[in-house]
Amino acid sequence: AQSVTQLDSQVPVFEEAPVELRCNYSSSVSVYLFWYVQYPNQGLQLLLKYLSGSTLVKGINGFEAEFNKSQTSFHLRKPSVHISDTAEYFCAVSDPRAAGNKLTFGGGTRVLVKP
Amino acid sequence: NAGVMQNPRHLVRRRGQEARLRCSPMKGHSHVYWYRQLPEEGLKFMVYLQKENIIDESGMPKERFSAEFPKEGPSILRIQQVVRGDSAAYFCASSPIAGEAGELFFGEGSRLTVL
Numbered sequence: 264a265q266s267v268t269q270l271d272s273q274v275p276v277f278e279e280a281p282v283e284l285r286c287n288y289s290s291s292v293s294v295y296l297f298w299y300v301q302y303p304n305q306g307l308q309l310l311l312k313y314l315s316g317s318t319l320v321k322g323i324n325g326f327e328a329e330f331n332k333s334q335t336s337f338h339l340r341k342p343s344v345h346i347s348d349t350a351e352y353f354c355a356v357s358d359p360r361a362a363g364n365k366l367t368f369g370g371g372t373r374v375l376v377k378p
Numbered sequence: 379n380a381g382v383m384q385n386p387r388h389l390v391r392r393r394g395q396e397a398r399l400r401c402s403p404m405k406g407h408s409h410v411y412w413y414r415q416l417p418e419e420g421l422k423f424m425v426y427l428q429k430e431n432i433i434d435e436s437g438m439p440k441e442r443f444s445a446e447f448p449k450e451g452p453s454i455l456r457i458q459q460v461v462r463g464d465s466a467a468y469f470c471a472s473s474p475i476a477g478e479a480g481e482l483f484f485g486e487g488s489r490l491t492v493l
Contacts, residue, residue: 269420299484306382306469306484307421353420362433363409363426364473364482370420 265290265356267369275375276344284339284372286354294356296337298328301351349376382472382485390491397457399488403472410453412445415467460492
């Protein structure tokens with residue numbers, strides 16, 4: 264079984280400042296890792312994912328994340344945020360051996376970008 | 379291309395009534411997943427279905443909840459005799475048969491309020 268911990272439930276940040284959202288996971292096997300974003304009253308959209316290869320993954324909207332196997336982390340970063348980045352961000356894992364694309368999500372981090 | 383369609387978007391039920399939530403996956407997708415998001419919490423996996431088959435229902439409560447994905451028509455999540463604790467947002471996601479790992483496409487959710 265896997266579990267995902269997002270250490271910060273809320274992150275306030277000023278516009279054009281950098282932001283880092285922390286994600287740690289627990290699993291006895293190798294996993295795939297994902298970040299999803301949820302804008303208010305909407306469904307989730309995939310930001311980026313790590314399956315294998317380079318540990319630095321670039322996604323949409325200027326986001327990137329780095330997989331650190333030794334620390335079992337997959338932190339999300341953006342060097343300069345916009346007001347439109349205000350949303351909730353979810354880290355998730357899946358088991359490559361399992362049938363389908365079942366995801367285990369963290370509790371989410373709300374990002375509030377202030378002008 | 380229409381995305382994942384969920385209806386109703388909002389549903390209000392009194393305790394003891396039944397709730398039926400519908401999900402039409404994206405065109406060409408034959409795998410459907412249901413997730414529940416309780417207030418201030420992350421998404422919890424409920425069930426994974428393919429056409430006419432339940433593949434993984436490990437997240438479904440043992441009583442009152444059922445899901446189906448018939449050969450024709452949308453997937454249905456049914457909650458019998460609703461209680462206040464069932465109040466949540468229910469998200470459906472879909473993926474194609476041979477989709478890339480993690481490529482889940484989410485609907486905008488159905489928000490159930492139990493009075």
